[in-house]
Amino acid sequence: MILGIESSCDDTSAAILSGTQILSNITHTQLIHESYGGVVPELASRAHIEYIVPVVERALASAKIRPDQLDGIAFTQGPGLMGSLVVGTSFAKGLALALNKPLLAVHHMKAHILSHFIEEEGMTAPSFPYLCLTVSGGHTQLVIVHDSLNMEIIGKTIDDAAGEAFDKSAKMLGLSYPGGPLIDQHGQAGNPHAFSFAQPNIADLDFSFSGLKTSILYFLKKETSNNPEFIAFNLNDLCASIQHNIVEILIKKLKKAQEITGINCIAISGGVSVNRYLRLKLREWETENTALSIHLAHPKYCTDNAAMIAIAGSFLFEAQRFSAQSISSDPKLVW
Ligand code: KG4
Ligand code: ZN
Numbered sequence: 001m002i003l004g005i006e007s008s009c010d011d012t013s014a015a016i017l018s019g020t021q022i023l024s025n026i027t028h029t030q031l032i033h034e035s036y037g038g039v040v041p042e043l044a045s046r047a048h049i050e051y052i053v054p055v056v057e058r059a060l061a062s063a064k065i066r067p068d069q070l071d072g073i074a075f076t077q078g079p080g081l082m083g084s085l086v087v088g089t090s091f092a093k094g095l096a097l098a099l100n101k102p103l104l105a106v107h108h109m110k111a112h113i114l115s116h117f118i119e120e121e122g123m124t125a126p127s128f129p130y131l132c133l134t135v136s137g138g139h140t141q142l143v144i145v146h147d148s149l150n151m152e153i154i155g156k157t158i159d160d161a162a163g164e165a166f167d168k169s170a171k172m173l174g175l176s177y178p179g180g181p182l183i184d185q186h187g188q189a190g191n192p193h194a195f196s197f198a199q200p201n202i203a204d205l206d207f208s209f210s211g212l213k214t215s216i217l218y219f220l221k222k223e224t225s226n227n228p229e230f231i232a233f234n235l236n237d238l239c240a241s242i243q244h245n246i247v248e249i250l251i252k253k254l255k256k257a258q259e260i261t262g263i264n265c266i267a268i269s270g271g272v273s274v275n276r277y278l279r280l281k282l283r284e285w286e287t288e289n290t291a292l293s294i295h296l297a298h299p300k301y302c303t304d305n306a307a308m309i310a311i312a313g314s315f316l317f318e319a320q321r322f323s324a325q326s327i328s329s330d331p332k333l334v335w
Contacts, residue, residue, distance in 0.1 A: 001071050002317060003095075004310025005056065007088030008080025008108045009137070010039045011303075012051040016063035016070075017310035020119040023063035025300070025307040026055050037177050038167075045083030052091050059306070067099055072322075074104035074313020076111070078333030079138065085329035093325055104313035105323040107333055109139055112269040114148060114315060115301040115308035126295045131263045133254045135278075136270030137163035137178070140207050140250075142257045145267075148315040153335060154261070155205025155253055162246060162272045165209035169216055169242045173231055183239045184275050190240030192277070195219070197245045205257050212245055240277075247278045251285065258292070267295040271303040 006013040006027075013027040028051045033039045060067065075092035078085055096103040113132045117125045126132075126145075134141045140162045142155035160168065163180055170179020175186075198215035200208040223230040231238065258266065268282065279296055286294045301307055316322075 001069055002310045002313045003070050003073050004306040004313055005075040005088045005092050006304055006306040006309045007048045007084050008076045009084055010044050012048050012055050013306035014056040014059035015306035015310045016059055016065050017314055020117060022118055022307045024059045025305055026059045027305055028055050034176050037171055041081045041083050044081055045087055048084055048087035052087055070101055072102045072104050072313060072317045074106050074309050076108045076309055077105040078330035080108055080331055082331045089329040102322040104316040105327050106309050106312045109134055111308040111312035113143060113145055114312045115269055115297050116267050116295055118301055118307055118311050120298050126265045126267045129263055130265040130267050131257055131261060132267045132269055134270045135162040135272035137161060142205050149319060157207040159208050159210040162250060165246050168213055172216055172220055173238060183243050186236045186239035187243040187277060190236030192240040192244035194237035195241040205253055207249060207253055243277050247281055251281055264291050265293050269297060274299045274302045
């Protein structure tokens with residue numbers, strides 16, 4: 001029985017895991033950042049302080065678990081925002097000390113990757129080794145997951161993350177933060193081939209999204225100078241086309257990685273993996289290539305959540321990889 005705590009960015013989340021089953025997963029998403037167009041670190045850490053106790057209490061209550069029934073306490077050590085991480089880390093350390101339970105320090109990106117092992121009706125977990133495309137607001141990585149504790153990064157972004165590409169494009173269209181879900185929503189009703197933008201030419205398995213950003217910026221400048229209503233009139237087509245471009249960049253490299261490694265078991269994880277167009281394109285690829293098995297986690301475990309921290313913690317628990325009370329948050333935690 002593991003308590004997971006996530007506080008790396010703007011979600012305060014706590015979950016109770018029993019074996020591979022989630023008994024509760026409570027998340028408080030901070031809406032305060034919407035009006036600023038991005039996460040304000042100082043406001044995020046203050047909100048975590050306010051919400052960490054009620055969120056953990058609700059997770060325990062809704063799972064009907066007493067603190068003394070826990071076997072371990074897992075928390076996000078990094079990467080993430082320092083002020084935010086410190087709140088979850090300090091809380092986890094205090095609770096572990098008070099209850100005399102083992103502490104499990106989790107790497108946020110590894111937790112995204114391991115979220116596929118949370119039991120969910122109608123879903124099968126990937127088998128090792130699998131290839132995981134991890135696409136979030138801060139990271140874009142191609143990872144060979146040899147096993148739950150042994151992962152190898154074979155490609156990464158050289159500039160923006162895929163989530164940032166969505167959010168920054170959305171901002172240029174006047175949409176609020178985070179823009180990824182809004183582009184997904186408007187894109188559903190638009191034509192993905194209405195407009196075309198620059199595609200990067202980056203070697204190996206690395207990604208780049210900065211060229212796309214510049215290409216959108218200049219395109220919008222030109223079109224809005226001719227017609228100030230251009231964005232409003234074409235919002236759905238713009239969202240669909242931008243989404244198509246980002247998804248093309250991601251899938252091109254994922255296909256290349258699959259060819260190079262020969263690994264047929266594929267998974268996607270992280271906030272952007274909720275994107276419906278990305279999911280559709282992956283399902284099309286799976287239909288064309290019957291040797292592949294593609295795993296899409298339940299959307300509730302794709303964006304930041306404590307359930308994934310708890311499952312990653314359970315693998316650490318199994319391997320007896322406990323952390324000492326001297327452990328501290330690390331905003332740039334290495335792999
Ligand atoms: O994994 P996550 O919740 O937090 C980080 O660890 O960064 O990812 C957040 C990112 C944001 O950039 C958000 O816009 C994006 O995931 N996102 C989406 C969708 N839902 C969330 N991007 C595209 N389509 C979506 N449906
Ligand atoms: Zn994340």
